Amino acid sequence: MTHAAIVGWGKCLPPATLTNADLSTFLPTDDEWIVSRTGMKERRISHVSGLEMSYVAAVRALACAGMKAEELDFIIYGSCSFDEHVPNSASGIQVKLGAHKAAAMDVNTACTSFLYGMSTATAMIKSGAAKKILVIGVEHISKFMDWQNRNVSVLFGDGAAAAVFEASEKEEGVIAQKLQCFADARQTLRVRGKGGAYANIGVQLGDTRWDFDGQEIFKKAVAGMSEGSLSVMAQAGVGIDDIEVIVPHQANLRIIEAVAKKAGATMDKVFLTVHKYGNMSAATAPVALVEALEEGRVKPGSLVLIPAFGAGLTMSAHLIRWGDRTTPKETTDIDLPPCNQTALEIVQGLMAHKMPHDRSEAALMSPKFIEQM
Ligand SMILES: CC(C)(COP(=O)(O)OP(=O)(O)OC[C@H]1O[C@@H](n2cnc3c(N)ncnc32)[C@H](O)[C@@H]1OP(=O)(O)O)[C@@H](O)C(=O)NCCC(=O)NCCS
Numbered sequence: 001m002t003h004a005a006i007v008g009w010g011k012c013l014p015p016a017t018l019t020n021a022d023l024s025t026f027l028p029t030d031d032e033w034i035v036s037r038t039g040m041k042e043r044r045i046s047h048v049s050g051l052e053m054s055y056v057a058a059v060r061a062l063a064c065a066g067m068k069a070e071e072l073d074f075i076i077y078g079s080c081s082f083d084e085h086v087p088n089s090a091s092g093i094q095v096k097l098g099a100h101k102a103a104a105m106d107v108n109t110a111c112t113s114f115l116y117g118m119s120t121a122t123a124m125i126k127s128g129a130a131k132k133i134l135v136i137g138v139e140h141i142s143k144f145m146d147w148q149n150r151n152v153s154v155l156f157g158d159g160a161a162a163a164v165f166e167a168s169e170k171e172e173g174v175i176a177q178k179l180q181c182f183a184d185a186r187q188t189l190r191v192r193g194k195g196g197a198y199a200n201i202g203v204q205l206g207d208t209r210w211d212f213d214g215q216e217i218f219k220k221a222v223a224g225m226s227e228g229s230l231s232v233m234a235q236a237g238v239g240i241d242d243i244e245v246i247v248p249h250q251a252n253l254r255i256i257e258a259v260a261k262k263a264g265a266t267m268d269k270v271f272l273t274v275h276k277y278g279n280m281s282a283a284t285a286p287v288a289l290v291e292a293l294e295e296g297r298v299k300p301g302s303l304v305l306i307p308a309f310g311a312g313l314t315m316s317a318h319l320i321r322w323g324d325r326t327t328p329k330e331t332t333d334i335d336l337p338p339c340n341q342t343a344l345e346i347v348q349g350l351m352a353h354k355m356p357h358d359r360s361e362a363a364l365m366s367p368k369f370i371e372q373m
Pocket residue numbers: 028029030033034037038111150151154155189213214215217218251252279309310311
């Protein structure tokens with residue numbers, strides 16, 4: 001039987017770091033509130049596009065796999081903050097990599113986009129439809145952040161990561177998974193102002209207002225991620241002691257602690273990045289997986305559990321059996337161009353282009369047909 005091994009991995013974090021103290025210069029918030037409610041201390045703000053971050057992550061992942069871009073059959077680009085919608089972003093990565101014979105597809109399930117891409121890649125390789133697939137998780141979320149809304153703007157950051165999947169006869173890669181969407185709660189996280197529903201009704205491009213019911217999402221995330229974790233362990237016939245490391249989506253330290261408790265794990269089994277990157281949506285889980293590998297938390301043959309959730313509300317849980325190799329085959333010196341602004345300066349620039357909150361609020365009322373869904 002064919003399996004889909006993860007043979008390459010790479011990340012790209014933009015260098016500019018936005019601290020809680022930076023946020024409190026323009027928001028009624030403070031370090032104590034953010035750290036105690038979320039576990040977040042800082043997050044990255046990108047000076048380049050989502051495609052540029054993805055390209056660096058992809059080149060690093062291909063070097064790690066010792067694979068040339070021309071060998072790829074398929075590229076999956078997971079995000080909810082595309083630089084543009086037509087043409088798709090995956091084709092932008094394809095042309096920049098020179099992956100001439102690949103097909104290219106974008107996936108948007110919000111924070112779980114990389115993970116839904118991983119399920120798709122695994123299924124395609126198992127079915128024989130493809131042999132070598134690049135999956136990207138990337139977010140340039142600062143571009144469409146509702147910066148004046150402290151309920152959401154303290155929670156998110158930018159970043160990218162990529163993984164290369166390849167057909168293998170050994171039982172490795174995703175060995176159990178659960179995907180679900182709690183669509184009845186889809187209105188708990190909505191970015192108003194982004195999409196065709198808002199076109200030609202006076203909304204300024206890039207201006208957004210976020211509808212966000214944090215407490216409801218919190219409850220659904222804890223329930224979904226813990227049930228998903230127990231489900232994949234049952235599918236694979238393993239217990240929590242068999243798992244080497246849990247690499248969860250990182251939207252809030254308290255969510256992660258609650259999920260770990262319900263899954264029967266102590267926090268020393270959990271790999272954390274939430275304090276330094278916040279929630280990078282689709283980039284969160286793959287960046288954490290790359291760092292878990294870099295820090296030796298994933299060993300040859302390890303079982304890795306990845307529970308996650310995102311807007312929709314999409315939920316996923318994956319159990320991965322790691323292969324023999326936990327270090328890159330090759331490395332590359334590719335990097336982003338230098339950034340000559342602080343993160344706070346980048347954010348101030350983004351805010352300068354937005355309409356005042358009170359003026360755009362009326363234009364950004366959802367059209368009726370959206371509010372009914
Ligand atoms: C968002 C979240 C951190 C809020 O934490 P919470 O403990 O639920 O906080 P509450 O919503 O009860 O807010 C408590 C108070 O803090 C205030 N508050 C909210 N954000 C604040 C901030 N950044 N700084 C200071 N105060 C803030 C609220 O206005 C509220 O004030 P009030 O009591 O006077 O009304 C938490 O609900 C969460 O993590 N939710 C899920 C995360 C998520 O959805 N991520 C995105 C999807 S992947």
